[in-house]
Amino acid sequence: MSTTIPAYHPVSAPDYLPRKQMRELQTARLKRMVERAYTVELYRNRMNEKGVTPADIQSIDDISKLPFTMKNDLRDTYPYGLFASPMNEIVRLHASSGTTGKPIVVAYTKEDLDVWDEVVARALVGYGVTEKDIVQVAYGYGLFTGGLGLHGGASRLGCTVVPISGGNTERQIMLMRDFNVTCCGCTPSYFVHIIDKALQMGVNMRDLPIKFGAFGAEPWSEEVRAYIEEQAGIKAFNIYGLSEICGPGVGAECCFQDGMHIFEDHFYPEIIDPATGEVLPDGTEGELVLSTLSKDAMPMLRYRTRDITTIDVEPCKCGRTIRRIRPIRRRSDDMLIIRGVNVFPSQIETGILRVDGASPHFQIVLETGADGLDRIEVKVEATPDALDDTVASVEQFKKSIAQSISQIIGLSVKITLVQPYTIARSEGKMNRVVDNRKK
Ligand code: DLL
Secondary structure (H helix, E strand, C coil), X not given: CCCCCCCCCHHHXXXXXXXXXXXXXXXXXXXXXXXXXXCCHHXXXXXXXXXXXXXXXXXXXXXXXXXXXXXXXHXXXXXXXXXXXXXXXXXXXXXXXXXXXXXXXEEEEHHHHHHHHHHHHHHHHHHCCCCCCEEEECCXXXXXXXXXXXXXXXXXXXXXXXXXXXXXXXXXXXXXXXXXXXXXXXXXHHHHHHHHHHHHCCCCHHXXXXXXXEEECCCCCHHHHHHHHHHHCCEEEEEEEECCCCEEEEEEECCCCCCEEECCCCEEEEEECCCCCCECCCCCEEEEEEEECCCCCCCCCCEEEEEEEEEECCCCCCCCCCCEECCCCEECCCCEEECCEEECHHHHHHHHHCCCCCCCCEEEEEEXXXXXXXXXXXXXXXXXXXXXXXXXXXXXXXXXXXHHHHHHHCCCCEEEEECCCCCCCCCCCCCCEEECCCC
């Protein structure tokens, strides 16, 4: 599909604000947010420890005076300790399960839900989605923010929403075809699974009217984007967000697919050095820190996302003035340290998909060898074609994948081809690492 700049839509007006006006808006909103946060014990104590009061925040630049907030702060105040609105004003709770113990809980007032709908609608407008589109929401509904988040934004735009949630993949494909769905939202790994299933069912996704994908909730590579776009004949757009800030819609790509615009009238981005907490200049890679500028129920001041990216200040060809972040390929906490080398699962994905004919279904298994050194095995599903090939060509294929990965991570890996459809599929976020190393 060629890139055409979507028609202007009033919901996106803040995306085009002149920078000076944006900073004034951010300053006014931050001042209000800090006043509100100061009513919450944890924020008040933290600010007092740093010797900062709301009166010290006079401009958006003063944001760096404020303390950081971490995921543990949400756990420690579970469930309602960070709420800045009385319960009777809170109309929705979501939660994110995390890896251990109690979930983190997030809250929204009616106005907060309104902002959330607005930013997701702005994301969709940026892709070129209009009220004429039929949007299949295959993100999970429930406490996860994906389903209801995309649902709210698509409804705000006036789209026809198909709230199917995740799972039951054959039914997803049947409805996609029968309902003439033009846009689908789910994790990129689930959409890859949908593509596979459609093939098995004899459905060519390219023959369906679907044109747009709103994919996020997990890192994905340009190679996966190319695979999806080629296989399904759609444009695959990135959407970013996290429960602590609102859910999907903190940022999203526009029609140029060149970084995600942050809806910075509501969410203020900074980049810090994850080791020292020092704020880094725009254009430098580091950890993304986000502050909410309008969230009433649960203000977040300088939340450390652990997501690694760069803020891009170059004006975008689409004309939006809001800044962009580069796609998030990794989190500071999904880094594997293998024989002392830092490796991210997304690098392995890129290595695999650079080899023609390799399937995007893989699993990384880490073991400790008899010599005490870490071993990396990457299980890659063979495509049905690959299995028909001669032993020599299968060996060559494995070697190509191993070399492609080694070139990126600088370590040798063992490739095992496994039967098609034997690596577990995920309807939501995919976990690709099995770490069996002796600790
Ligand atoms: O994943 C919200 C969401 C739903 C975003 C649907 C996009 C689409 P959490 O479950 O709290 O919320 O997980 C947030 O997921 O800190 C990132 O590490 C990762 N993440 C989200 N979107 C992207 C993306 C939702 N587009 C965490 N690219 C974040 C890379 C992403 N990682």
